[in-house]
Amino acid sequence: xxxxxxxxxxxxxxxxxxxxxxxxxxxxxxxxxxxxxxxxxxxxxxxxxxxxxxxxxxxxxxxxxxxxxxxxxxxxxxxxxxxxxxxxxxxxxxxxxxxxxxxxxxxxxxxxxxxxxxxxxxxxxxxxxxxxxxxxxxxxxxxxxxxxxxxxxxxxxxxxxxxxxxxxxxxxxxxxxxxxxxxx
Numbered sequence: 001x002x003x004x005x006x007x008x009x010x011x012x013x014x015x016x017x018x019x020x021x022x023x024x025x026x027x028x029x030x031x032x033x034x035x036x037x038x039x040x041x042x043x044x045x046x047x048x049x050x051x052x053x054x055x056x057x058x059x060x061x062x063x064x065x066x067x068x069x070x071x072x073x074x075x076x077x078x079x080x081x082x083x084x085x086x087x088x089x090x091x092x093x094x095x096x097x098x099x100x101x102x103x104x105x106x107x108x109x110x111x112x113x114x115x116x117x118x119x120x121x122x123x124x125x126x127x128x129x130x131x132x133x134x135x136x137x138x139x140x141x142x143x144x145x146x147x148x149x150x151x152x153x154x155x156x157x158x159x160x161x162x163x164x165x166x167x168x169x170x171x172x173x174x175x176x177x178x179x180x181x182x183x184x
Contacts, residue, residue: 034147077156129179137172
């Protein structure tokens, strides 16, 4: 995920830790879409995903001075762990206040063409299929294919070995294919 290069990311992190707003802004720009996609596929609501994404970056801003680069823990893995924990907190709060919404499509989106309708249906099928996977399989697939993380980064986020991550992805994709074939 550290697309601009690990050295560049590390430099931006150090500058952001020293209070450089532009460096934090650059980190935000680099990771915003990936974090949003990861959260969206876990909560299935555009509005909630936007709110939680903002919460992630607010927490990163507050905690950035405490971040220390470790050999096998790139900044992206640290960032996605924060996102993972915020999602867990969100669902804990939901259990106490309301039922987790089943709506998988933003109601404000309207399909103007037949092509958009087909894409919306496929998106809904994919989201419903992912929701049926065991939690770790779903997370490994979302992090890999929708947040574009490397398996080494995913292993840090999920606190599993890279081999375990590959197995989770393989089994998850196999099961997802079965689920999608059942719902045709």
